Amino acid sequence: MNHTNLIARNRAVHNVLLKLRSVIGLLLLSAILSILSPRFLTYSNLLNVLRQTSLNAIIAVGMTFVILTGGIDLSVGSILAFSSAIAASMAHNNFSATIAILTGLLIGLLLGLINGLIVTQGNVPPFIATLAMMTMARGATLVYSNGQPITGLGEGFYLIGNGYIGQIPIPVIITIGVLLIAYYVLSQTRTGRYIYAVGSNENAAKLTGINIKMVKTLVYAISGFTAALSGIIITSRLNSAPPTAGSGAELDAIAAVVLGGTSLAGGEGHIAGTFIGALIIGVLNNGLNLLNVSSYYQQFVKGVVILIAVLLDRRKS
Amino acid sequence: MLLNMKGITKSFPGVKALDNVDLELSEGEVLALLGENGAGKSTLMKILGGVYSKDQGQIFLRGKPVQINSPKESLEHGIGIIHQELSLLPHLSIMENIFLGRERVKRLNRIDWNYLKSRSEEILSHLGVKNIDVTKPVKDYGVAIGKMVEIARILSMDCHIIVMDEPTDTLTTQETEFLFNVIRQLKREGKGIVYISHKLNEIFEIADRVQVLRDGKNIGTVKVSETNSDELIQMMVGRKLEDKFPRVCVGTGKKILEVVNLQIPGILQNINFKLYSGEILGFSGLVGAGRTELAKTIFGVNKYSGEIIFEGRPVKIKSPQQAIEMGIVYLTEDRKQEALFFEHDVLFNMTISTLNDFVTATGRISKNREVREADGYIEKLNIRTPSLYERVINLSGGNQQKLLLARWMMTKPKVLILDEPTRGVDVGAKVEIYNIINQLKQRGIGIIVISSELPEILGICDRIIVMHNGRITGEFTHEEATQEEIMKCAVNL
Numbered sequence: 001m002n003h004t005n006l007i008a009r010n011r012a013v014h015n016v017l018l019k020l021r022s023v024i025g026l027l028l029l030s031a032i033l034s035i036l037s038p039r040f041l042t043y044s045n046l047l048n049v050l051r052q053t054s055l056n057a058i059i060a061v062g063m064t065f066v067i068l069t070g071g072i073d074l075s076v077g078s079i080l081a082f083s084s085a086i087a088a089s090m091a092h093n094n095f096s097a098t099i100a101i102l103t104g105l106l107i108g109l110l111l112g113l114i115n116g117l118i119v120t121q122g123n124v125p126p127f128i129a130t131l132a133m134m135t136m137a138r139g140a141t142l143v144y145s146n147g148q149p150i151t152g153l154g155e156g157f158y159l160i161g162n163g164y165i166g167q168i169p170i171p172v173i174i175t176i177g178v179l180l181i182a183y184y185v186l187s188q189t190r191t192g193r194y195i196y197a198v199g200s201n202e203n204a205a206k207l208t209g210i211n212i213k214m215v216k217t218l219v220y221a222i223s224g225f226t227a228a229l230s231g232i233i234i235t236s237r238l239n240s241a242p243p244t245a246g247s248g249a250e251l252d253a254i255a256a257v258v259l260g261g262t263s264l265a266g267g268e269g270h271i272a273g274t275f276i277g278a279l280i281i282g283v284l285n286n287g288l289n290l291l292n293v294s295s296y297y298q299q300f301v302k303g304v305v306i307l308i309a310v311l312l313d314r315r316k317s
Numbered sequence: 318m319l320l321n322m323k324g325i326t327k328s329f330p331g332v333k334a335l336d337n338v339d340l341e342l343s344e345g346e347v348l349a350l351l352g353e354n355g356a357g358k359s360t361l362m363k364i365l366g367g368v369y370s371k372d373q374g375q376i377f378l379r380g381k382p383v384q385i386n387s388p389k390e391s392l393e394h395g396i397g398i399i400h401q402e403l404s405l406l407p408h409l410s411i412m413e414n415i416f417l418g419r420e421r422v423k424r425l426n427r428i429d430w431n432y433l434k435s436r437s438e439e440i441l442s443h444l445g446v447k448n449i450d451v452t453k454p455v456k457d458y459g460v461a462i463g464k465m466v467e468i469a470r471i472l473s474m475d476c477h478i479i480v481m482d483e484p485t486d487t488l489t490t491q492e493t494e495f496l497f498n499v500i501r502q503l504k505r506e507g508k509g510i511v512y513i514s515h516k517l518n519e520i521f522e523i524a525d526r527v528q529v530l531r532d533g534k535n536i537g538t539v540k541v542s543e544t545n546s547d548e549l550i551q552m553m554v555g556r557k558l559e560d561k562f563p564r565v566c567v568g569t570g571k572k573i574l575e576v577v578n579l580q581i582p583g584i585l586q587n588i589n590f591k592l593y594s595g596e597i598l599g600f601s602g603l604v605g606a607g608r609t610e611l612a613k614t615i616f617g618v619n620k621y622s623g624e625i626i627f628e629g630r631p632v633k634i635k636s637p638q639q640a641i642e643m644g645i646v647y648l649t650e651d652r653k654q655e656a657l658f659f660e661h662d663v664l665f666n667m668t669i670s671t672l673n674d675f676v677t678a679t680g681r682i683s684k685n686r687e688v689r690e691a692d693g694y695i696e697k698l699n700i701r702t703p704s705l706y707e708r709v710i711n712l713s714g715g716n717q718q719k720l721l722l723a724r725w726m727m728t729k730p731k732v733l734i735l736d737e738p739t740r741g742v743d744v745g746a747k748v749e750i751y752n753i754i755n756q757l758k759q760r761g762i763g764i765i766v767i768s769s770e771l772p773e774i775l776g777i778c779d780r781i782i783v784m785h786n787g788r789i790t791g792e793f794t795h796e797e798a799t800q801e802e803i804m805k806c807a808v809n810l
Contacts, residue, residue, distance in 0.1 A: 188681045190672040197669055200658040207618070207655050208670050208724075209641040267660045 022261055022276045025309065029280060033287035040290055047169065053282030054175035055230050057275055059249055060256035061182045062112075062226030064274045065219040067257050068186075070199040070266025071126035073223045075115060076253055078137035080231035080246035083107040085141050087232055088150040088157075088241035097156025105228045111137060112224015116217030130220075134250070141243045149242040153235070161236025171233045178226065183271045195219060199266025255306050256281055280305070318380065319344050319509040320365075320396075320478055325374035327360055327533075334360045335533045337374075342478065342509040347500060349524035349541075350513045353553055353771065357533040358513050362480050366398045367391035378478075397471030398480040403463045407456035412437035414455055415470045440469045444499050461492035468499065479503065480511040485519060486605065497523050515603050517546045517808055529553055546810060547801075554771055554800035561748060562776025564795075565755045569779070570594035572629075573763040574645070574732050576615070579623035584610050585787045588623070592732065592763040597754065599778030600767040602807050607787040608767045609650060612734045616640045616647035628731070641670060644731035648721055650740060650767070656721050657709050664705040667691050667720055671727040694723035698753060715746025722753055733757060734765040739773065751777055771800050785809040 034041040059076050066073045087104025091097055111133065118129040163170045186192035194215045197205040206212050227246070235241045260277030262269025284305060288298045320342040327335040335357045342348050350358045363369045365376070367385040376383055378394055385391050391398070405414045412433045413420075421429045437451040446465050455463060464484060471479055481500075485493045500510060500523055512524055520527055521541055528538040529552040536552045572591055579588040585607050592598050600608045614621045617640040624631055627643060634640050640647070649655040658666055668675065668687050675687040691705055698719045702712055709717060718738065725733060735754065739747045754777065758764055768774050774781055781798050783791035783806035791806030 184681075190676060190680075190682065193665065193669060193672055193682070196661065196665070197658055200660045201654075203654055204656050204658060207616070207637050207647070207649060209638040210669070211636075211638055263660075267658070 021312070022259060022273055022280065022309075025259075026276055026280050026283065029283055029287070033283065033290070037287065037290040040287060045286070045290075047172075049279075049282050049286045050172045050175075051169045052286065053278050054169075054171040055234055056249070056252045056256055056281060057175050057278035058178050058226050058230040058233070059223075059253040060260075060274045060278050061178050061271065062219075062223030063250075063253040063257050064182070064260075064262055064269065064271055065186075065195060065222045066126070067254070067262055067264060068195050068199045068266055068269055069216055069219050070202065071119065071216065071219065072254070072264075073112075073115065073130045073220060074127065074250050075111070075130040075133035075137060076223060076227035077246035077249035078134045078141065079108050079111045079224050079227040080234070080249055081141045081241075081243060082111065082137045082144070083228035084231035084235040084241040084245055085145050085150055085243065088153055088235050089144075091153040091157045092150055094154075097154065097159075100157065101160065101232050104232050105225060108228020108231070109221055109225040112221040112227070113217065115224065116220035119220065120213040120216050126220075138243075138247075145241070145243045147243055149240045151240040153239055157236050158239065159236070161233045161238075171237075174229070174233065178229070179271060179275055186271055191215070191218070196267055199268075201267070252281060255302075259306065259309050280309075318342075319346075319378070321377040321380070322361070322365065323375045323377070325361060325364060325376075326372045327364060327369060328372055333533050335364075335371075338530065338533070338535045340511075340528060341538075342511060344477075344507040344509055345504050346526070347504060347510045347512055347524045349520040349527045350511055350530065351515065351517075351520065351527055351549060351553060352530035353515075353769070356530040356553075358530055359482065360533075361530070362398060362482065362511065362513065365391065365396060365478075365480065392474055392476070395474075395476045396478045396480070397474060397476035399464065399467045399471065399482065399484060401483045401486060403460065403467065405455045405463055405466060408454050410452050410454055411441075411449070411458075411462075411466050412451040414466050415440070415451075415473055417470070419474070436473070437469065440472055441465065444469060444472075444502070445495070459492075460487045461489075461495065464488070464496060465499070468503075477507070478509045478511070480513070482513045483515075484512075485514070485516065493519070515808055517549060517810065520549075521546075550801050550804050550808075554804050562773065563748065563751050563755060564777055565759060567595040567759055567761075569596050570761055573627070574615075575626040577624040577626065579611070579614065579621055579625070581610065581614065581619055581621050583787075584619075585614065585621070588789060590782055590789065590792075592765060594731070594761045594763045595758055596780065597758055597764045597766055597778045599774040599781040600765060600784060601769075601771065601774045601781055601803050602784035604769060606784040606807070608784050609736055610787075611784070612647055612736055612765065612767060615645060615732075616734065617645075641728055641730075644729070645734070646725040646728055646730040646732070647734040648718075648725055648736060648738065650736035652714075652717055652721065652741075657717060659708070659710045662706045662708055663695075663700075663702050663712070663720060664688065664691050666709050667694065667705075667723050668727065670724055674727070690727065691723075694726065698723055699749060713746070714741035715750070718742055718750060719746070719753070722750070726757070730762060732763045732765070734767070736767045737769065738766060739768075739770070771803060774798075774803070775800065783807055 039045055063073055063076065083104040086107050087100045090100035090103055115130055115133050118124050119126050160170055165173055186195065194210050197208065197210055198212050198215050202212060231246060234245055256277035257274050258264060259280050260269065260273025262273060284302060288301060318341060322340040325335050325338045338361060340361065352358050360369060364371045367388045367390050376385060383394055385394060415437050416433050421432050423429045434451055441449060444465055455466060484496060488496060503510060514520060524541050526538055526540055527544065527549060529536040529549065531553060570593055573594045574592040576588055576590050579585060588611060602608055610619065613619055615625065615634065617634040617636045625634060632643065664687065668691060672682060675683050677683050688705060700716050700719045702716060709720065712720065739750055742750065754764060766778060775798055779795050781793045781803065782789055783803050785807055786809065790809050793802065
């Protein structure tokens with residue numbers, strides 16, 4: 001009896017450790033960096049980490065929705081660039097910042113919706129559908145901007161990426177808002193349950209009466225929207241929309257989702273994990289910068305960390 | 318004696334699949350293996366093929382005891398098995414399929430295509446297959462050629478024992494005749510053939526002896542020339558009906574569902590039947606008779622022509638979603654692939670179809686209401702789980718099935734279709750499931766039970782429809798149905 005109790009307790013401890021694995025990883029990483037660099041644990045640096053992380057975290061939230069259904073969205077970086085270019089050129093042409101931003105977000109939503117329709121109505125595998133969108137949207141951005149950054153956005157546009165509410169940067173507040181909404185949708189609503197169901201067993205989901213095409217279309221639309229939102233913030237921070245904005249963003253977003261413990265096969269994972277995953281990548285980037293590691297090495301180290309994390313994750317099953 | 322299997326016994330959790338079964342096969346003999354679904358034919362052949370390991374018993378080849386631990390070893394002993402489904406790679410050429418994994422190579426590991434081509438042509442023409450381009454992919458030819466390619470593959474490995482599992486299932490009459498000629502030739506060459514089929518007429522045409530299995534036991538072996546189909550059917554089904562099927566009598570209610578002239582080309586032909594509320598209507602037949610397809614069609618999965626009349630109104634059912642909203646639900650025979658969300662817990666799995674009932678004004682799912690409802694069903698259906706938060710993968714088959722019954726009961730259905738409701742369920746839980754079905758019947762739900770277990774169909778159903786090859790071949794009331802009559806319709810005698 002005692003023995004079984006002990007095993008049960010051991011297993012419980014083990015489960016908690018498994019669940020908190022990414023948090024433990026984050027804390028460990030932070031501890032090492034604070035020893036290596038005295039500047040890491042300062043208020044202004046931590047705020048900086050949060051602000052930088054927010055850009056990836058917002059995209060990763062949308063990516064989490066897509067990956068939970070068993071899909072993937074490679075087009076987020078290009079959607080980001082295209083919707084930023086449209087928003088920036090509107091601001092440049094003296095539309096109000098609000099109208100410009102809303103239009104940019106709408107474009108992102110629409111491109112995501114098109115992804116979803118190609119996947120569900122055209123029966124194209126998500127990898128291929130979003131790969132095509134990635135190329136098309138990037139091409140459209142280059143055509144639209146003639147390969148030049150769009151600048152001169154005016155005062156109103158500046159605020160969203162650079163302003164503060166109280167002590168806290170607006171991008172961080174937006175990120176927290178996005179995370180909370182995503183958490184609510186995934187854990188408290190029907191839509192959230194259906195997303196998990198589709199990723200867990202698509203066939204069963206269909207035979208359970210779930211409109212799987214609608215669910216899948218929705219997640220790509222969400223992903224397009226979050227990509228555009230991140231793009232608006234980047235544009236505001238740079239006060240410019242370069243046509244190359246967001247290239248490679250899909251990889252950081254996917255990495256954050258995977259580091260957060262969401263299964264690439266779908267059906268399993270949660271939004272808090274994605275936030276931790278994005279923080280790990282953000283802290284790593286920041287730390288390597290503080291330590292003056294060359295950007296070539298940074299890439300390499302990031303890759304190694306992701307690989308180790310995923311290999312550790314494999315061992316649970 | 319080519320092959321001698323002695324005292325083969327094999328248990329799976331909860332079932333004795335084979336109990337002390339013997340099998341003998343001589344050179345130049347065709348032995349038919351006959352039995353209902355689940356009688357143990359496939360298990361016996363999987364042991365011979367090295368897919369399963371036996372618990373007890375011995376296998377002798379030409380009098381010498383052998384150990385068969387893997388499909389590869391089975392082949393090395395000269396035992397070739399042709400499965401019901403083609404196991405070819407459709408995009409590879411015929412010759413590559415025949416020599417897959419055993420390609421002869423020249424220097425530098427280059428495949429000796431000339432050898433492959435000439436040898437393939439030689440084997441196939443020996444079988445009587447001529448005018449065929451062995452360099453073309455298998456998918457360019459039909460199923461019949463596919464079977465020939467599989468036989469050629471086995472012959473190219475010098476197999477002297479050939480097992481064919483339902484080989485004519487997908488063949489036309491002409492193709493079947495051709496296959497029989499090939500079998501006769503193999504026989505003349507001294508090969509031993511085990512022929513698995515439920516088609517009695519084929520057995521009388523091709524086999525020398527018939528061995529009948531039932532419930533994992535050897536019932537007897539007879540010479541084809543000394544038996545008839547009535548005797549074989551008697552041997553296949555002749556088990557006593559034990560009183561483990563509780564049945565309640567309810568006055569039949571009004572007509573709730575009517576299917577008129579339902580068709581799906583190549584799958585279902587001219588299906589007509591009625592279902593009344595408070596009735597259990599059984600669908601019997603052999604695997605592949607089209608019962609599951611019919612059920613799924615009514616559930617909105619397949620496109621169909623014909624008419625479905627529900628509660629007196631003609632309806633066109635286009636999706637499971639629509640069917641569920643109307644009050645028609647289907648509990649699948651394949652829980653793992655088509656019903657359960659294994660990563661998730663009991664609660665998630667139980668309420669997924671009825672989340673609308675628990676949503677508050679703000680769009681949130683009220684966990685309290687959800688848990689209260691689920692707890693009620695856990696108690697009512699006696700679902701044994703440590704908690705609502707246990708992953709369903711950890712539940713036994715019977716409890717998974719009760720969980721899925723709860724999922725559908727929550728939708729308050731008017732028509733409940735149960736496909737093999739007690740498959741993979743242990744005996745105790747079976748009776749519990751029958752009791753639940755009876756309760757639903759008393760509440761006036763129209764229930765369709767698809768089952769390959771004759772005692773189950775005979776035990777709990779008020780009316781029984783038998784299907785064969787996509788058609789309805791018989792209908793019986795509870796009182797007039799017998800195992801023999803149903804089996805005759807199922808094999809379309």
